[in-house]
Amino acid sequence: RKEVEQDPGPFNVPEGATVAFNCTYSNSASQSFFWYRQDCRKEPKLLMSVYSSGNEDGRFTAQLNRASQYISLLIRDSKLSDSATYLCVVSPYSGGGADGLTFGKGTHLIIQP
C-alpha cells in the first residue's frame, strides 16, 4: 500500500470556480501534514501546514481527518496562477523528524480562462 496517495488529475477547472482534492495516508501515527505547490520544472514550495483543527489562508482551506486518514485542500475563487501540481506531504513526527517527509506524487491542477 502506498504511503501517501493522491489523484494525479489533471483537474481542469474554470477560473473562479472552487476546487477540492484529497490525499490519503497509510501511517496512522502521522503527526505533521503539509500541502506543497510545485510549478512546472521548479522546486516545491510550502503552501500551508495542516493542523488538526483545520486552517485557512486566504482562498485556501486545509482540513485533516485523522479517523479516515485523509487531508483535503480547498481552493476558492480559483485564479489562473493557481495552476500547478499540489503535493500532499506527511511526517510521523510533530517537528523535524530526521528521516524526512513523505510526499504524494501530486495532483495536477489546470485553471482555464
Place this chain on the structure above:
Amino acid sequence: SQTIHQWPATLVQPVGSPLSLECTVEGTSNPNLYWYRQAAGRGLQLLFYSIGIDQISSEVPQNLSASRPQDRQFILSSKKLLLSDSGFYLCASMIPGERNGYTFGSGTRLTVV
C-alpha cells in the same frame, strides 16, 4: 529564514561520467539536510539525509553517494552515471523541532546521455 543554494541548475552528462552536485544553506545552523530525486512523471524519492557533519543515511541502494563536510554543505556524487540517474535533483533543509516542513533549493535538472 533559511535559503538553500543549489547548483548547477542544468547539467547534461554522458553515461559513465562522474557527478558532483552541491547544496549550501544560509540562515540557520545544524539543519537536517536531504537529497531528493524527482524522475519525469514521478514523485519525490528520498535519496539521502543527514542530521550532522559526516552523518549520512541512505534510503535506497544506488550508484550515488552523499557527503556533508561542513554543517551547511551537502554534496551528492557519483563515480559513474547511468541513464537511469537522469532526473530533477532537489536539496532540502529542515530545522529540527520546527513544524514548518522543508525549504527546497531550486534544483538541478540532470540529463544523462
